[in-house]
Amino acid sequence: MGELLANTLPGMRDLLPEEIARWQSAEDRARRIFARYGFLEIRTPVIEATELFARSIGAETDIVGKEMYTFRDQSDRSVTLRPEATASVVRAYLQNTMYRGGGVTKLYYIGPMFRHEKKQKGRWRQFYQIGAETLGTDHPAADAEMIETALRFLESMGIKAELLINSVGCADCRPQYMDLLRQELRKHLPALCEDCRRRAETNSLRVFDCKVESCQPYIQKLPFIADHLCGDCAEHFSSMKSCLQEAGIAYEFAPRLVRGLDYYVRTAFEIVSGELGSQNALVGGGRYDGLSEVLGGPRVPGLGFALGLDRLVMLLPEDQSSGWQWKPELFLAYMGEPAFRKAQDIARGLRQRGHACYYDFLAGSLKSQLRLANKLRAEHVLIIGKDELERDRYSIKSLKDSRQWEVTLSELESYLQAQAKGRAV
Ligand code: AMP
Numbered sequence: 001m002g003e004l005l006a007n008t009l010p011g012m013r014d015l016l017p018e019e020i021a022r023w024q025s026a027e028d029r030a031r032r033i034f035a036r037y038g039f040l041e042i043r044t045p046v047i048e049a050t051e052l053f054a055r056s057i058g059a060e061t062d063i064v065g066k067e068m069y070t071f072r073d074q075s076d077r078s079v080t081l082r083p084e085a086t087a088s089v090v091r092a093y094l095q096n097t098m099y100r101g102g103g104v105t106k107l108y109y110i111g112p113m114f115r116h117e118k119k120q121k122g123r124w125r126q127f128y129q130i131g132a133e134t135l136g137t138d139h140p141a142a143d144a145e146m147i148e149t150a151l152r153f154l155e156s157m158g159i160k161a162e163l164l165i166n167s168v169g170c171a172d173c174r175p176q177y178m179d180l181l182r183q184e185l186r187k188h189l190p191a192l193c194e195d196c197r198r199r200a201e202t203n204s205l206r207v208f209d210c211k212v213e214s215c216q217p218y219i220q221k222l223p224f225i226a227d228h229l230c231g232d233c234a235e236h237f238s239s240m241k242s243c244l245q246e247a248g249i250a251y252e253f254a255p256r257l258v259r260g261l262d263y264y265v266r267t268a269f270e271i272v273s274g275e276l277g278s279q280n281a282l283v284g285g286g287r288y289d290g291l292s293e294v295l296g297g298p299r300v301p302g303l304g305f306a307l308g309l310d311r312l313v314m315l316l317p318e319d320q321s322s323g324w325q326w327k328p329e330l331f332l333a334y335m336g337e338p339a340f341r342k343a344q345d346i347a348r349g350l351r352q353r354g355h356a357c358y359y360d361f362l363a364g365s366l367k368s369q370l371r372l373a374n375k376l377r378a379e380h381v382l383i384i385g386k387d388e389l390e391r392d393r394y395s396i397k398s399l400k401d402s403r404q405w406e407v408t409l410s411e412l413e414s415y416l417q418a419q420a421k422g423r424a425v
Contacts, residue, residue, distance in 0.1 A: 011117070011125030021325050022316045023128075026157060026309060027110055030130045033153045037145065039108040039132050044088040046112060050078040056087040056263055056294055060203040067115040081114035086263075086288065086304055087295070089133050094297040099136060108132040110309070122279030122311055133304035138289055140236050143267040143303055144243030150271060150283050150305050151249060159315050161273045161282055164254035165244075166226060167237040168205070170265045171290060173230035178204055180223055188218045208258045224255035236266050263288040267303065276311055283307045328358040329416055331378035333369040339384040346382070346409065355416050374399065379419070382412065 008014065015023060031041070050070050057064050069081040082088055089107055092098075098105050110130045117123050132149060134142050147163060154161050169177060185192070185200035185207065192200065193212040200207065207219060229237065244251055259268045264286040271283035285305025292300035330350065332343040340363070347357040358376060363369050366383070373381045381397045388394045396412065397404040407415065 009125070011119050011123075013124065013126075019313070022313050022318075023309065026312055026316070027130070029156055030108070030110065030153055033156055034108045034132060034149065037106070037132075037149045039106040039149070042089060042092060042107040042109055043111070044082075044085065044092050044109065046082055046114075047079050048082055048088055048091070050080040052087050052091055052295070053080055053083060056090070056291055057084070058203070058263070060199075060206065062209075063115060067117055069114045069116060083115045084113055084306060085109050085111065085129065085131055086133060086291070086306070089131075089304075090135070090288075090291050090295060090297075090302065093135055093300075094292060094295060099292075099298060099300050102136065104134060104136040104142075106132070106134050120279065122276060122308075122314070124310055128309035129306040130309055131304060131306035133302060135292075135300055135302040138236075138287070138301035140240035140267075141243045143240045143287060144247060144249070146285065146303055146305060147244065147269055148247050148249060150285070150307060153307075154271065154282070154312075157312065157316065159273065159282075159312065161271045163244075163249065163251040164257050164270045164272060165241070165251050166254050166257040166268045167229055167233055167266050168258055168264055168268050168286070169225050169229050169233050173228060173233055174205075174225070174265075177223070177225050177228040180228065181205070181207075184222055185218075191215075191218060205258045208256045219256070225258070226253070226255050233266055240267055259284060259286055263291045263294065265289050269305070271307075273311075273315060275315055279311070281308070282311050282315075325377075326356070327377040327379070328356045328373075329379050329419065330355060330357045330412075331369075331373035331376065331381045332357060332359040332384060333366055333373065333381055334359065334363060334384040335366060336386060339386070339389055342389055343382075343384050346384075346412075350413065350416065353413070353417075355420070380416075 050068070053068060054064050059065065063083045068083055070078060073079050089109060093105060093107070108131065111128065112126050113129050114126055116125055132146065134146060151163065168174065181204040182200060185196070185204055189197055189200060191214070193210065193215050196207045196210050196212070196215050205225070207215070207222070210219060226237070241251070254270070257268055257270060266287045266289070268286035270281050272280045273282050274280065276282065283305050285303070287301070287303040289301040291302060292298060332347055334340045334343040343359045347359055350357050358378065360369055360372055370381060378399055381399060383395045383397070393406050393408055394412065395404055396407050
């Protein structure tokens with residue numbers, strides 16, 4: 001044997017069968033809840049032209065500046081593994097002219113994202129997001145409904161979380177506020193960390209993301225964008241809050257919440273959970289009315305959110321998955337080669353008619369096969385030996401109550417069907 005190449009790359013991991021049940025239950029629930037709100041699924045490629053992300057997310061962001069998996073492909077084209085999916089969804093919307101005929105388009109996606117981030121609890125370099133986007137409306141009720149969708153989904157998974165909201169203004173009011181912010185920051189430049197000194201000039205809003213302790217006293221005293229909104233943005237924010245109130249959704253106003261991506265305007269929100277530790281954000285979202293134009297499309301307002309599936313799964317109790325775990329309805333135990341062939345034959349027929357069956361390729365003694373049946377939590381065991389083959393009658397044992405009786409193959413099938421019907425009720 002050569003060198004064992006048995007390690008994932010740093011920050012990457014396998015999701016093994018024993019934990020996948022929780023992932024499936026979250027994904028399945030998301031599909032059901034999103035459908036209730038009218039979102040349709042979209043699947044876009046995980047790899048796109050680098051320019052798509054550079055232009056839409058913003059060159060000054062950590063994502064574009066430090067975290068993207070970017071390389072040249074065989075055609076010497078610069079390509080990037082998607083660090084998030086909003087840019088891809090809006091690209092797909094434009095490429096497929098979904099805006100044709102006007103109207104509102106609601107889409108959702110589930111899939112892996114890639115960011116070369118520092119490794120820590122709750123952060124992976126390949127992680128999964130469930131996200132939703134509404135394109136074609138700037139109505140504040142759409143913002144409130146987007147938030148409601150995310151919260152209802154979390155609620156349905158039994159997760160308690162808090163909603164934080166802010167407005168980050170628009171192309172009309174933000175530049176003036178940014179000037180003010182820059183002036184304030186310049187007063188304290190020598191005391192700020194290197195990143196903040198750079199951000200002060202390039203994209204001052206981003207200083208609110210700084211976690212460096214010594215910067216905090218200065219950041220605390222900076223003016224808030226929500227106090228410098230233009231009339232339209234202020235009205236949009238206040239209507240959005242009324243819609244939330246009407247929907248009975250509690251929120252906290254978070255004036256320092258600015259989000260990491262450049263394309264956000266007006267509504268910005270996060271849903272956080274105290275149970276997650278330092279990486280406490282479960283959901284991040286907001287409005288991006290200018291994004292379509294940045295990508296060369298017509299003016300199409302839009303908004304969306306992305307929910308971190310890895311973090312959601314961390315919050316789900318282990319036993320939530322038990323109902324999802326695979327288990328055979330029938331385990332076929334056999335003795336000898338002719339019985340093995342019969343077991344395969346019976347299992348093939350039952351599987352084709354929808355029953356989950358299992359037999360062991362490595363079968364040893366009857367005892368070891370029964371041990372495996374128990375381990376797999378099989379509901380029934382069918383015993384196929386020489387005698388049974390001759391009589392074409394088999395003994396079946398219920399592992400639930402240890403009852404044992406004899407069946408013909410057609411009785412076996414009717415019995416399994418009745419059991420399956422009982423479960424479906
Ligand atoms: P963002 O796209 O940065 O707004 O992130 C949206 C959500 O995705 C966050 O609230 C997290 O739940 C999740 N997320 C972002 N980055 C990571 C990561 N590196 N590892 C795991 N989850 C992440």
